[in-house]
Amino acid sequence: MIDRPQPDEYSEDYTSYVKLVPEGDIVTILKEQIKDTVSLLSSFSEAESEYRYAPDKWSIKEMIGHMIDNERIMGYRLLCIARGETASLPSYHDEEYVREADFDSQTLKDLLDHLTSIRQSTVYLVNSLSEEALKRRGAANHSEITARAIVTILAGHEIHHCNILKERYLNV
Structure with a gap:
């Protein structure tokens, strides 16, 4: 089992x-959460998946x-840091x-298949x-980070967006 990362x-x-x-x-969490996420997102029709809760906000598909x-980006960072990369990995501009x-x-359907396959690749x-590889430190997005922290951040990022989906798109 992979230990939770420490704040440093x-x-x-x-x-x-x-x-x-x-x-x-964390591996079990990653496997289970993708099932829950895909189940939630599969409940939308094609038309509903283009919904934006505000004009300047992303659609569900986005x-x-x-x-x-x-x-994909965090998986690349995970691979690089776990393999001992010493170069600082760049940030990216999600917008x-x-x-x-x-x-x-x-x-x-294609987006959900893609999301599922990229998660399988991460797992x-x-x-x-x-x-030892999971404890390696590297630099990404102008900050030091360990490989195991990236794994936990991936899970948290998905939870974050599912929470936004429920609160702002579904009003749950």
């Missing part, structure tokens, strides 16, 4: 994500696309990525890493 293993910017993740085996991009991706032109990567 990630930037303060990620604290809110880490706090959202329940105690337990939110899914952002989650895909984030998982620009979403704007350029045209996620609304993709089907909801395979995490399962392949040694305890």
Whole structure:
């Protein structure tokens, strides 16, 4: 089982994500949460998935696309840091990525399949890493971070966006 990261293993910017993740085996959490997320998102029709709760906010499809991009980028950071990369990994601008991706032109099914497959890839990567690799430190987004912190942040990021979906899109 992968231990929870300590506060000195990630930037303060990620604290809110880490706090959202329940105690337990992070790999199990990653596997279970994707099922719950896809189940929630599958309840929307194609038309409903283009809904925005405000004109300048992402559609549901764009939110899914952002989650895909984030998982892919954080997965790359995880791989690099676990393998001992010493170069600082760049940040990314999520608003620009979403704007350029045209996620609304993709089907909801394709986006959910993509989200599921990228999560499966992340789980395979995490399962392949040694305890030593998970504790490695590197630099990403102008801050020091450990590989295991990235894994927890990934889970927290998904919880964060599901909470937004429920609160602002579904008014739950």
